Amino acid sequence: MITKFTFNSQYILSELPLPDREFLENIMVDKKYRKNQPIFTEGTLPSGIFYLQSGKVKKYKMDNDGREQIIYIYNAGEFFGYSSVLSESTYGDTTVSIENSIISFITINDFNKILENSSSFSRLLLKSLSHEFSVLANLMAVLSQRTVRERVALNLLILHDKYKVDNVDITYIMLSRSDLANMTGTVIETLARVLHDFKDDSLISTDGRKIELLNIERLIQIANFY
Amino acid sequence: MITKFTFNSQYILSELPLPDREFLENIMVDKKYRKNQPIFTEGTLPSGIFYLQSGKVKKYKMDNDGREQIIYIYNAGEFFGYSSVLSESTYGDTTVSIENSIISFITINDFNKILENSSSFSRLLLKSLSHEFSVLANLMAVLSQRTVRERVALNLLILHDKYKVDNVDITYIMLSRSDLANMTGTVIETLARVLHDFKDDSLISTDGRKIELLNIERLIQIANFY
DNA sequence: TCTAAAATTTGATTTAAATCAAATTTTACC
């Protein structure tokens, strides 16, 4: 179920033949980003693509009134910012780090070089973009047809998956209420009320801003996805 | 503005080198579809991809309660159903013809053959998928943040573009109110009210089910895209 | 550690849009 809503494009690197992978890793230039730093902004032209080594990045659109709609949150191991390069257009949205991150940059030239020389990379990108396309279609239908309560439950599950750490028992979702509301498609106050209800029902617990899911099965039911 | 909301992937064929194009056209198998016929349904596995020679096809998701969210309406000259092939997954949605259509089918084998042999085709698909991805991101933000009135205006403009015929003066949008509501993300009654308001303000006129836009500039303003 | 600012929560009210119901028009098929 959760794969319907996450790109999880880490397989691009892991399934790439070793010489191609080494080429990629050699041309990447790492840069550290502090929390809340923009990586690229809507309307600007791309000069390369990005790979998230560690940390988290949100992709969002800002409307005329300054409201954010978070489209997606990238996790370590995911490429981003490549579709504007491929469609030869300006960025359609803005990306900002939501925690300290290390992000690698690959110039357009190098990107095109590997595209021309590696049919595996092309094929993996086609696969990944196709999956990403279907994730957005799923999110579209959710935004249109599901209640806020259902959407909050779903987004908590998505975030649980994104914040999960291997070999660590407890998962804490560490995201501002503002960002959580903006990815759910609601306002902060409504989000807080739903979270309050979930706490009352022992579905989640909070410690400051951190959220821990206590009853995943029940949240899946509420999200109405099974 | 309208290109933010339409795939318009007709360039895949027109920009394909001639030998590749001829290969494609030779392997396509045409089939006629009557209005309201399904082409593929959500959850099934793909056996090939489709090309819309003439007519129109809607792509939609059905939720647990039987409500439709139309994701996109394909126009003649557009490929569809290829992202499930590329991502090696079941179809994430259903496609149905919304008028009599002629649709060509290309088997997975032939599709993979041309992918392997034509880097131009791969590159054009990457370009198209990237643009389609950005269209869905735009639609997502619209569904989340815009009023129904704004969304109706926007969808009328999108449909005006889709129903436009070269060398013909008047464009009639010929789509059921149910489908129009389902692509706008609202219910039939609300849609009818907004259309009624637009008619009162001489922004549109109707003849039976057909809708003609009378004041495109004003609708663009109402849609809040400029 | 302290504190101002930002974030979050809680309460009350309003609003956009959905739902329910009925009337009217259009369509599809014979």
Added chain:
DNA sequence: GGTAAAATTTGATTTAAATCAAATTTTAGA
């Protein structure tokens, strides 16, 4: 052309969620 069914429109009511306002908690930086 006729007609039953489906689609569309119109009216009334309800509801989910936004907005407004104030209280409380957390955060970031000195």
